[in-house]
Amino acid sequence: MIKYLLAGLATVAGLADAAPPAQHFFESPHYKEVMISPSGRYLALRVGDNEARDSLAVVDTETLQIVSGKRVNNYDIGNIRWVNDERLVYSVLDNRTKWGDWNYAPGLYAFSRDGKETRQLVDHEWAKSDLGTLIKSRLEPWNTYLMEQDGGQDSNFIYLRRLIWTKKAGYDLERTELIKLDTVNGQSSTLSHPGTAQGWMLDAKGIPAIMVSSKDNVETIHYRNASGEWRDVATQTAYGVNEEGISPIGFYDDKRLLVMTRTSGDKAALYLMDLATGKVDPEPLVALADFDFNGGVVYSNNRMVGIHYQADAWSSAWFDPALQAAQKEVDRKLTGLINIITPPTHPETSWMLVASYSDRQPIFYSLYNSKTHEIKGIGGRHPDIKASEMGRQDMIKYRARDGMDIPAWLTMPAKGGKKLPMVVLVHGGPYVRGNSWGWDVAGQFLASRGYVVLEPEFRGTTGYGFKLFKAGLKQWGLKMQDDIADSVKWAVDKGIADPDRVCIMGASYGGYATLMGLVNDPGLYRCGIAYAAVTDIPLLYDSGMAVLSEVSPDYKTYGMPTLVGEPEKDAAQFDATSPLKQAARIKRPLLLAHGTDDIRVPYPHFIKMRSALQEAKANVEFVEYVGEGHEWSTLKTRLDFWGRVEKFLDKNIGQNAHQ
Template sequence: MRLMTSLAAIAAAVFAMPAAAQSLAEDAAAFGARRSVEDISISPSGDKILYVQPGSQADETIYVVDLVDGGAPTPIITMNEAKARLSWCQWATDDRIVCEVFGMADTNGMLLGFTRIFSISADGSDTEMLSPSTSHKTMGVLQNGGEVLALESEGAPGKILMTKRYIKERCAKTRLCNDKEGLGVDAVDIESGSARTVEDAALRAVTYIADENGRVRIMLASDTVASGYDGSDYRYLYRRKGSSKWYPLSSVDAGGPLTVGFQPLAIDSAKDVVYGLDHKNGHTALFAFALDGSDTMTEVLALDGVDVDGVAQIGRQRRVVGVSYATEKAYTRYFDPELDALASAFAKALPGTPQITIADASADENELILIASSDTDPGKAYLFEKDTRSLTELLSLRVPLEGRAMGAMKPISFPAADGTQIPGYLTLPPGSDGKNLPAIVMPHGGPGSRDVWGFDWLVQFFAARGYAVLQPNYRGSAGFGSDWFGKNGFQQWDAAISDVNDGARWLIAQGIANPAKLAGVGWSYGGYATLQSQVVDPTLFKAVVAIAPVTDLNLLKEENRRYTSYTAHDRMIGSGPHVEAGSPARHAARFQAPVLLVHGSMDQNTTIAQSKLMEDRLTAAGKKVDFLKFDGLDHYLLHSQARGIMLKRIGEFLETSLGD
């Protein structure tokens, strides 16, 4: 029998705060706090778990728990880098953990993202850098520190399979330098950091895919245009079992609004197929491509009205167990009947019929880590043991929000001006009758993404403060097929913004929103959409909040000119009258509502120059504008204290602007 300490109780003690907090400051701190558990993994034997817990600022701590002996979680390392964070951590063996760090750096005036892979012993006594090192001879910047393709290199525990970026070195007066260039694959010892070459550097290689047994079977290669920018044509190559020869698999064209061609995702070596995405009748579908040399393509799942978005994988071998997609809610259709039955049984047994995600599994898949969450439940992590059929609660994912009433997220649709039904979600304040409320229209970012049913900390903050929140999946959103996506939300901004504004008008027409207390709030493209809504209809929203927004489309292109991805941005924005017409910073004189801008100084996605330009133009036009800046933070503002400050400031801004 396992001796389980109540981890949830321990975590609750760390994050404890009054459940009945009602003040703006208390709500801002509670909802702004990052998830109490950002990542969780179980060891190969199933005897230990690790989880990553953020602190109040940029700090993150890795905890290890012995599930057999019990006892309190043991902190083994704390990261305190202001401009770097843990992307993920996972057990590589029972004694050692592998983690990825992501960060931003200002290099000669350019913001560059970087990753590094390191390993750490289970007791925290020893760490080892697994990413390759550079020197003064290196003729370039190593941004990508490697991608972990498999946690075991061809069945060799303790050696992981990683990509390696080769950068040429200056070789004057010496032969002791690297003259290779491109991307290769190494088998890396997680204790010593020593590496053995598995795949030599390939100049055009972008990434590789390995099977469950740690064998490299697929390579993605790209074309680079003469200017040095990334091209739009890609080729996938594959290997047959037991062969080292590369064979053509598919060609992919990324030059249009949507990528065209079969895109491999994951290999099932038992079936000798690779699952991947391609288009069918205007929607993304899942196919299986045979790797036996027959080149047979078989349809696995195609849906009407929505796209398939990927495959579900579990465990250290990343075994493919199902296919994922979203209609009004996100779903996983399991290939594995046992997992399908388990997920259904868990959803029925747990309170509120939550959605179930299998987050990790032991090597034999007897122990499963499950995440159960819903629109009104931030989520909990559970341990399920198949042999004993026992289910044990481990951790709450958002301890500061435990015991709080949340607003239900209801799927709705509303008519656009041309009669098209626009899908979205409406969240009302807990206990509200849904009439004559202060309201917020909150378009999602992207624009190549979509909102989906589930817990959203930003939405629930506004609901807790008494606002109705509408999240429209405007035309230009991903997930609904190529016709819905169109040319994207920038080149067809007029359709997207019209849908956003029509959502606001629907709230008024339904009697849900008080038209005098209607605001637009958005992040990234969503921030752009709320600003551009002022250009289209200056009287509709009485206040606008834009977090990390795009404000000038040509500036978005130009500030990426120094990066190899410039051509992708150029294609996304396009050229023509829509660039000037669709740039809110160029139409500041039309604004009537007060504006609050929020931006981090290390944002590479949409640089802080975008918000500075908007502030300058609004100020010059004599408009009301406020600007909240966060030094050292990137696009996502992953900092609990900063998010709390932001929410409090937004709350005060809306109360003042809307007259609450």
């Protein structure tokens, strides 16, 4: 059984006072990726290691014996995929190098299951390093990447994405081509298609069948039939607000496409679209009362067998009776956990992969045998984390000042308590869903230090219905900010948070909201922590002096004016809601950190804000991470940053705070 994996689920009794080491939270996961082979006879594991490079191991599912392994010189194993039961592919990366210092592309390598052959398929461009003995052949160019989908897994072919950038200043993404590659002989071909391709989808058999093109803010969904002919099935606005927009999710069968859309009501649901007529069924296949549908299709034996979807937590809807029974049995054996089952695509055994987690338990992996009902433990992503030392997480709702109900996630320290110091953790985006029920590294690290963590899903957030999203249009620093402040007032009124010990924290848009929180509500927050922060909305349009930016010209032209505002028309509002222009109003202690090579929120956001705060003689700790991007890519940076966070919070709202 898997008792050793569940040992951390003991009660809180006897919990030690010493907080778990920060490294247990922020080190690379031990099992970063686990993929079951098409037959179910093998697992491919990407294994993290703090001392050595990440490696690839192939394991027999029956015996759990290692069949073969792979480690490359000077690189870590990146993403892995099964091509078929005899062959895998993997990319490489470098976990020890900061993002801005990367001078290579991920490349791609084929690897035989028995470990006897490695063949390079895709070039690294800049890097000329020793990656082992390779069969020399024509290589695909460096800008060729794995798809997220597995593919058919029944031949030597895989499909890859080739990203094409413009050669103008900014190097914006122009289109994405689809490449069919033979992983044995290295021969390839480019799939012909209409329009300017931006995205691709394979059907249940692993054949390219959906292509999404975009031009001049018009997005077209194209369907490719069995004869290879393309036909338009839907046309819609690409950016901005489209209440009835359609998103392809997968294939129900050869005649019907699964799409996410909103035909009536507030929540988006999963519907069937007739590929012959383009019509969407009036009744949804999967609809959730409190959430927009978000999920993906599970294929096995070349057909759709189920859906993995996100509600408060991730769950599964199975259309195959055998998988319904397997889910019921796994849930019975692994109680108190979310258990996500992945069946093999071409099963020859009864083994299935299971990923299990809870709010206190990081993901761990097991194998389940549908015939014998045996469960065999494989290992976890964060094996040093003890669930008994983690906090409980719950979804709550509070009422904003204008009467709108706002969802939020509340994580309490393991020991509980009343009137505790609290960190308001503001998600980035902002037009994304912030969180869901499960073990979260930032929230649990803060909770392990004795802080309540409150994560409001303020208006503008997606995933909770169109009304909540639409209410956030052009509300940066205004009603979106009020929602965050109102979450604090709710926690104080409930006796959860100490009103004198609340700190606001976030990255990207969350960093912007942190800064605006200190501007708008200095009496509410004792301190703020902002990293990779947007500091001025107009800077998102022109990127300051930065050469590269991930904000595309089309998004700036068509998306941002609707979602955020227009630079000229809304200039007065942008000034009033600019942390940069309102820097003199920031009087509370602030920790401000940024990576010099951030291309999502370019470095000038930090430079200009630092100058303004220094001029205002604000109480700020500035941290500059040379070579880092929008996220902290190395363990050294993560430990340094979160160590600073821990000290900063302790000084301002923790046990050592000046009362």
